[in-house]
Amino acid sequence: MAQYIDIRTLNFLLNDIHGLNQLLQLPRFQEHDLESLTMFLDSVKDFSDRELYPCFKEMDEKPAYFEDGKIIVHPQIGTAMKQGGELGLMRLPLTHEEGGLQIPLLIHTAAYAIMEAANNHVPGYLGLTYGAAELILYFGNEELKNKYAPKMLDGEWAGTMCLTEPQAGSSLSDITTSAVPAGDGSFRMKGQKIFISGGDHEYVDNLIHLVLARIEGAPAGTKGISLFVVPKKRLNADNSLSPNDVTTAGDFQKMGQRGYCTSHLIFGEKDDCHGWLVGEAHKGLKYMFQMMNGARIAVGRGGAAIALAAYHASHAYAQERPQGRRVQDSGKKDVTQEPTLIINHPDVRRMLLFQKAVGEGSLSLVFQAARYYDLSVASVDEKDRKKYYLLLELLTPIVKTYPTEMGTQSVSNGVQVLGGYGYCSEYILQQYYRDIRIFPIYEGTTGIQSIDLLGRKMMMENGTASRLLAQEINETIQAALTHDDFKKYAKTLGANLKLTADVMDFLGGFAKNGEFERYLSDATIFMEFLGTIVVGWQWLKMAVEAKNALLAGKTDYPESFYESKIHTMKFYFKYEMPKTTSLAETLMSEEVLTVVEEKEGAWLND
């Protein structure tokens, strides 16, 4: 079987970079040890090798489809739900009280990254079920918890999140799905939801939809949105199931992720769809963001995983394919020599290093967020919990965006490594290329994440979160400064922190003047800017650890492993980090070219 993820790098990130062992000292995780968790990840890898990777290409070639009111998905989805339940994949980070295994989210994240690298069409079915169950467990009443969560954690029932409506798109203020009290404690639901991932299939006994809707008479906008549990089938008193008037109207056919169904659901076509309120009325969006934030990290994780899988596929090809000859010092090529492997051509090597830098850098960033999550729930000191919560909030939009945007570019480089073959259906690269392209759109597009980052997170609590992040980055800079040959990279990263402050000063001026649309107009450029810096930080952190390991003569991994991390850091600082200079120039330009003035009308026509 082809390699789709490097478990050594995964372990290096977990243990050496993101301090898994240190997390395990916290009371919440005390019962676990490194050995058992490593064994658990091995079993996830085995499961992925056995059940996920072999059907990956087939899921693309035989996509999910809609027929006779049902969505037909690949039968392996059934196997994955069942075995995933047995492996505990829907209960890892939950507490024992919630029915969980109380394992760090860092391990959950690693487990899902392995699965997603093997086959990105499947893990969403499991991950959404976990996320939906978590939401019920956090905010639902005892009845909802007892009725739905256990079977979801077992993988017998699946969960979904139902936000988008045809007319509203990303604008949740405009949701019109309605909920009217039915008199028996439930609500009658009516409305349509689109783009519902994993929204219908026959490999679970029931689907539990978490639906945003508006209770009759609720205020306009997001303040009037409530959250409901709406099962596909109602659970009767005798534990039998009967239909709940949830109709599947279609399955969106997509360019990629074709094994992962994307449903159009209609609630209450016959006025007989019942939903149960989660928590308080009108607070639905807040609750949903619990799941949404997790989903955003999951999307970043998926982007990183696909980028890594594509890297390994391109790398394997480049190591086997002879073609052309290296340029000699004479400037000529010696055609009497045997062709060289293409990995020896500088441009191919550059593309591979770019893929490696983006893929591993992204995974490290995702793990950083998972670590912050764990510290935000498991730190003993409340102050620490608050600190890591703020860091997590700040990183979340970046974690959603960098791995998906740069991952898309990195997979494109992966296609290019194979030349014409990369474009052919016979090779897997073109599938990764199509699959990953949805990730910058899922769960809030890059534009939306960027407005969240610049408009909300950077300003949050008077900029506390961004100051905390700067402190974290400064710790890495200090560590790097202890090595003479790393000083220049440390200084570059430091200069970028200063540049970030300059950019924020410049943009802040608009916010202070009340020019909020102008303030936010280049938010996506700011995202690219800060994302580049934050991943540079991850690389410097990896390089410092690798350097320390080499100096200490550590033998967890071969020397070449550590050297390769240092080399890739240098690559990142030569080829990626300089981009911040240009992005800052754009961000601090006085010209306003995208904020529409009345008089401009629709000149873009011309």
Add this chain to the structure above:
Amino acid sequence: MAQYIDIRTLNFLLNDIHGLNQLLQLPRFQEHDLESLTMFLDSVKDFSDRELYPCFKEMDEKPAYFEDGKIIVHPQIGTAMKQGGELGLMRLPLTHEEGGLQIPLLIHTAAYAIMEAANNHVPGYLGLTYGAAELILYFGNEELKNKYAPKMLDGEWAGTMCLTEPQAGSSLSDITTSAVPAGDGSFRMKGQKIFISGGDHEYVDNLIHLVLARIEGAPAGTKGISLFVVPKKRLNADNSLSPNDVTTAGDFQKMGQRGYCTSHLIFGEKDDCHGWLVGEAHKGLKYMFQMMNGARIAVGRGGAAIALAAYHASHAYAQERPQGRRVQDSGKKDVTQEPTLIINHPDVRRMLLFQKAVGEGSLSLVFQAARYYDLSVASVDEKDRKKYYLLLELLTPIVKTYPTEMGTQSVSNGVQVLGGYGYCSEYILQQYYRDIRIFPIYEGTTGIQSIDLLGRKMMMENGTASRLLAQEINETIQAALTHDDFKKYAKTLGANLKLTADVMDFLGGFAKNGEFERYLSDATIFMEFLGTIVVGWQWLKMAVEAKNALLAGKTDYPESFYESKIHTMKFYFKYEMPKTTSLAETLMSEEVLTVVEEKEGAWLND
């Protein structure tokens, strides 16, 4: 029908920017006038509306396929070959003597861009036929010319170019297809060719393959390659056709451009395949580059055309789709307002302007090359012909690369404008996204173009071509300096010329030291650098013309049309041009990270 190209912009580029009228003063083109050529382009647009655009999506959904030794393509290919022949699309730039219409390549380029924007799967069948006929007409003997060219120019027979072999890929030195004198003036051909675009279909009576092969005993490498005409069917003395032992072994299934077949051909399986030498033995590669250079410009043109078609599709959606509300000066959104059209959101507008800047900038660049071609063949003074030949040679790799690499990114932005819908098969954006991805690979990948640019073209005739290009750019800078409000853009472009000289000085040091592999190792970064500058030049040129038109009160187009060109230039200089600073930093970095040293071995494994 949806708009896929803006004919006004096309005309603006032809007439106001690239001096079509001035070209028509040259003796070669004297018999044509603007009016007749404009009418001709109108008829190409009608043809594209009628015959190409309507079947575009269907060609993707019902791709070309291989069955019983044949490739089955969409029947509309037959219509296009026939009507294309009638319209003269295979004979435009050829001289009357050659059977052509002696029309500027600029017009040929515009005609094909229109067709490619309508349906990029079809024009290749026509364009390759024209290119193959041209090659025979330039270098073949009278017999070959008379036998093959007329029917190709009519579209009764089609042409292909057969370079790539399975074991050799892009490395033409390693071609092994053999040619042995048959004793009757022909050669017996034997070998396999892959990735042959338009390589087989039943809508022409014959296919004329131009095949690179090695005559028995020829020297190794590219110096031993000869060019042959190898028809699918041999023409008998009585004008009947009989099989020539050219077998179709398969059709590569691809991620996109699925209506454009990509064949695997076997020559001489039964030792009965005859080919006829074109020109002299061992000079095949030189001849093929006549066709190849044209094909490279054609690939850039196709990239520009797809980018433009995607722009129009995204723009149309953004003008119709209401979603969300603009941020007010209070920093809030008023949810009681009706949703705004998404084109009014700054980030959507930024993406659309990026698409417009890349699409129109690329088309202008492609037209610039076509103009240089016309001046290189039609200038009265030999010195001028030489000058424009050198400029064309220098621009060709950039013309192949910028529109395809940046076009790919721009179509990705086009997908993003539509959000989730952009990823759905129902919408056309995902098809453009898949289609355009082959363009950075076709006819020499980006890496190969970049080595051609930095390794050959920049140095050509002691750097004469690059000095000529700097002169051309300086003319635009001088013109821009006459407008006060353009001075800063003129200065930026000037500073970039200086920066280019600095980069070449730095890199030149390696070449002088005989470190050629190092010299070329970042060629692709240099390509991105110079491509960005050259398209910035095109935009400044457009803006200066638009400004002059506004000041002169010209009414060829509405004021908003001219203003939009100026606005897009400003956009390019704010968002794209700053990238050169970072790219130069990378190019002038002392670190060498992609040139393999022996000792490094395969550390990329780690």
